[in-house]
Amino acid sequence: MISKMTHSSVMVLDQASAYDFYVNKLGFKAVVDVPMPQGGRWLTVSAPGQPDVEIVLSPVNNSMYSAEKVALLSGMIKEGTFGVAVFTCDDIYATYEEMKAKGVVFTKAPTKEFYGTEAIFKDDSGNWFSLAQLPRP
């Protein structure tokens, strides 16, 4: 029986830029950041309240894909094709204002929905995420 998720992957256009975005703008912690002997960099981050879930910042340009596939995927990521995850926060207006002050681009301002208050932001590559404040139980 599956017990929990430990790693989930987000494809990014550039790992150095993604590091800056996730660590300095979102306030995530770098969990593992090691160069591999064969080349490549293993970079994972975690949300402040969830240190045991590692988000793998995986470069789209890697040994797994052909040049054509890299070009296709890069284009799709930039266009905002991929919605990756929902992040929650205690106070969406404070979090929204702070992220905006740090230069994070939102495509939807906090809006009350059935399940809570939600905003949508993009990472530096073009992946989009929901930022949500869920009703207190």
Place this chain on the structure above:
Amino acid sequence: MEDNTYPKMYLYRRLVQAKLFIDNHYAEAIDLDLIADEASFSKFHFIKLFKNTYRRTPHQYLMFVRIQKAMELLGAGMTVSEACYAVGFESLGSFSLLFKRAQGLTPSAYLDQQQALKAEKAKVPLRFVPGCFAESRGWITK
């Protein structure tokens, strides 16, 4: 995107500016009264709003940020006393006490732990990469 307004927007903006001021100036001798003034709040109102939003009083939040930054510096290999003064503490004693209270171990124990972890990552990086990812990237072969 149209920047629609919401109730208390200006209040939130002032509060966030105060929080970011602490984030950016934690290493200095911050006068929290001054921050309340600059954000145009009475001290009492400011502390209450800050605590409602961030679950810590401004002072508790400042201490929290300093400890977090000290952990980063210790993780990067800085000595305990260098890290203590670099994040704005004036006494090694109060730094160590607060650090231990927050993290459950002393700054020097944390430094040792982080350095050991760093050495391990440098020595056997693949121990930190799930096998499936490592294999798909050609870092290990079956």
